[in-house]
Amino acid sequence: MFDLEAIYRAASVQDAIAALVADPEAVVIAGGTDVLIRIREGKLAGCRLVSIHDLPELAGCRLDAAGALHIGPLTCFRDIVDHPLVQRHIPILAQAAAAVGGPQIRAMGTVGGNLCNGATSADTASSLFALNAVLTLTGPQGSRQLPVAEFYLGPGQVALQPGELLTDICIAQADYQGFGGCYLKYAMRNAMDIATLGTAVLARAHGAALMELRVAFGVAGPVPMRCPQCEAALSGTLFRDAERLIAGLVREEIHPRSSWRASREFRLQVAGENAARALRQAFIQAGGEV
Amino acid sequence: MLQIIHLTVNGRAQELAVDIRASLADVLRRQLGLTSVKKGCEVGECGACTVLIDGRAVDSCLYLAVWADGREILTVEGLRAGDGSLHPVQRAFIEKAAVQCGFCTPGIIMSAVEIVGAGRRYTREELRRELSGHLCRCTGYENILDAVQQAVEQTLQQASS
Ligand SMILES: Cc1cc2nc3c(=O)[nH]c(=O)nc-3n(C[C@H](O)[C@H](O)[C@H](O)COP(=O)(O)OP(=O)(O)OC[C@H]3O[C@@H](n4cnc5c(N)ncnc54)[C@H](O)[C@@H]3O)c2cc1C
Ligand code: FES
Ligand code: FES
Numbered sequence: 001m002f003d004l005e006a007i008y009r010a011a012s013v014q015d016a017i018a019a020l021v022a023d024p025e026a027v028v029i030a031g032g033t034d035v036l037i038r039i040r041e042g043k044l045a046g047c048r049l050v051s052i053h054d055l056p057e058l059a060g061c062r063l064d065a066a067g068a069l070h071i072g073p074l075t076c077f078r079d080i081v082d083h084p085l086v087q088r089h090i091p092i093l094a095q096a097a098a099a100v101g102g103p104q105i106r107a108m109g110t111v112g113g114n115l116c117n118g119a120t121s122a123d124t125a126s127s128l129f130a131l132n133a134v135l136t137l138t139g140p141q142g143s144r145q146l147p148v149a150e151f152y153l154g155p156g157q158v159a160l161q162p163g164e165l166l167t168d169i170c171i172a173q174a175d176y177q178g179f180g181g182c183y184l185k186y187a188m189r190n191a192m193d194i195a196t197l198g199t200a201v202l203a204r205a206h207g208a209a210l211m212e213l214r215v216a217f218g219v220a221g222p223v224p225m226r227c228p229q230c231e232a233a234l235s236g237t238l239f240r241d242a243e244r245l246i247a248g249l250v251r252e253e254i255h256p257r258s259s260w261r262a263s264r265e266f267r268l269q270v271a272g273e274n275a276a277r278a279l280r281q282a283f284i285q286a287g288g289e290v
Numbered sequence: 291m292l293q294i295i296h297l298t299v300n301g302r303a304q305e306l307a308v309d310i311r312a313s314l315a316d317v318l319r320r321q322l323g324l325t326s327v328k329k330g331c332e333v334g335e336c337g338a339c340t341v342l343i344d345g346r347a348v349d350s351c352l353y354l355a356v357w358a359d360g361r362e363i364l365t366v367e368g369l370r371a372g373d374g375s376l377h378p379v380q381r382a383f384i385e386k387a388a389v390q391c392g393f394c395t396p397g398i399i400m401s402a403v404e405i406v407g408a409g410r411r412y413t414r415e416e417l418r419r420e421l422s423g424h425l426c427r428c429t430g431y432e433n434i435l436d437a438v439q440q441a442v443e444q445t446l447q448q449a450s451s
Binding site: 001002003004006007009029032033051053054078101103104107108190191192 | 312354
C-alpha cells in the first residue's frame with residue numbers, strides 16, 4: 001500500500017489541468033517511478049495525485065511539416081529507444097534512454113518525468129540540452145514555450161507553474177540534421193544505477209574539421225549544463241586538435257561536487273575523459289575523418 | 291477508498307474493487323492469491339514482482355492497481371498450458387538448475403517469457419542487459435542465463451520446424 005489520500009485519473013490534458021487548478025497541492029504522476037518512490041520514502045505521505053498515466057495524446061513521436069521532431073513527454077524510455085524517428089534523427093536520445101535503470105523501469109518511466117523531476121542525474125536531460133530541446137508547458141492560461149536550459153531552476157526545481165503540465169518536447173530540424181551524437185553514462189554498475197556523470201556530445205563534421213560542437217553534462221553541477229565556452233573554442237577547428245583540447249576546456253567550465261558516489265576530482269577526471277571519447281564517436285557518426 | 295476496475299488476469303476477465311493505495315503487486319497477491327508475484331524491495335530495484343502488463347515486463351510494486359484498469363496481466367500462474375504442462379521457460383529453468391531458493395524466479399521467468407516471445411536470437415550480452423532489472427542472491431546468474439538461452443533456442447527451433 002502507498003500512503004496516498006486520493007488519485008484522480010485525468011481523461012485529457014485539459015481535465016488534468018482543471019484538476020490541478022482545483023487542488024493546487026495535488027502531485028502529477030506519470031510513470032510513477034520517481035513519485036511512488038518518494039511516497040514510499042514518506043516524503044509525499046498522504047498526498048493527492050493527478051494521474052496522467054493514461055493519456056495517449058501525450059505519448060509517441062512525430063515529425064511536423066517543418067521537420068521538427070516532437071516527443072510526447074509521456075513516451076516511456078523503452079518506446080524512445082525503439083522509435084524509428086528517434087533512431088534515425090536523434091540516436092543520442094535513444095542511447096540516453098537505454099542507459100536508464102533496467103528494462104522494467106524503462107517500460108514505466110517517461111522522458112517527461114525524467115525532466116520534470118529536476119534531477120541533475122536524469123539520463124535523458126543532457127542529450128536534450130545538447131539538442132536545444134524546446135518544451136511546451138500547458139496550463140490554465142494556455143501554452144508557452146521554454147528552452148530546456150531555462151526549465152531547470154535548481155536541484156529538484158523546474159519552471160512548471162501551478163496547474164501546468166509538460167505537454168511537448170520539440171527538437172528543430174536545424175538542431176539534429178547533420179549531427180552525430182553520443183551519450184556516455186559513467187556509473188558504478190552497468191545497469192540499475194544512477195549516473196555518477198553523464199556526458200552528451202553532438203558534432204557536425206566536414207572532412208577532418210569539426211564544424212560545430214555541443215557538449216552537455218549531467219551531475220557536473222546542480223542542474224544539467226552545457227559548456228558554451230568550450231563549444232565556441234572548438235567549433236570550426238580540426239577534430240584532432242579538438243580531441244586533444246576538449247578535456248581541459250570542459251574541466252574549466254563545470255563545477256561538480258563531491259557526494260557519496262564520487263569526489264569532485266573524480267567527476268572532473270571522468271568529464272574530461274568521456275567528453276573526448278564521446279566527441280570521437282559523435283564525430284565519426286557525423287561522417288568526419290578521424 | 292475503493293475503485294472498481296476491469297482487467298484480464300491470466301486470461302480471465304475480472305471486475306475488482308481495489309484500494310486506490312494498492313500497488314498491482316498488492317492486488318495480485320492479496321485479492322487474487324497470485325503469490326508467485328514476490329515483493330523483494332517494493333522500490334523497483336529487484337524485479338521479484340515482475341509481471342507482464344499488455345505483454346511488457348513491468349515491476350508490479352511500482353504500478354498503481356487502478357492503472358491496471360482495461361489491461362491484460364500475466365503472472366506465472368497463467369503460464370501453464372491447458373493440459374497442465376509447463377511453459378518452455380519453466381522447463382528450461384528446471385533443466386538448467388536455474389532455481390535455488392526460488393524467490394527471484396517468478397519475476398525472471400516473466401521477463402524471460404517476454405524475451406522468448408520476441409521470436410529472435412539474443413547474444414549472451416543482450417540477455418544480460420534484458421535481465422538486468424532482476425536481482426538473484428543465490429545462483430550467480432549463469433544458470434539463469436543458460437536457461438533463458440535454451441528456451442529462446444528451443445522456441446525458435448520449434449517455430450521453424
Ligand atoms: C529502480 C529505479 C531506477 C532508476 N534509474 C534511473 C536511471 O538510471 N536514470 C534516470 O535518469 N532515472 C532513473 N530513475 C528515475 C526515474 O525512473 C526517472 O526519473 C523517470 O524518468 C521518471 O519518470 P516517471 O514518468 O516515472 O515520473 P513520475 O514519477 O510520474 O514523475 C516524476 C516528476 O515529474 C512530474 N511530472 C511527470 N510528468 C509530468 C508532466 N508531463 N508534466 C508535469 N509534471 C510531470 C511529477 O509530478 C514528478 O514530480 C530510476 C528510478 C527507479 C525506481
Ligand atoms: S519488489 Fe518490485 S522491484 Fe523489488
Ligand atoms: S534463486 Fe534465490 S534469489 Fe534467485
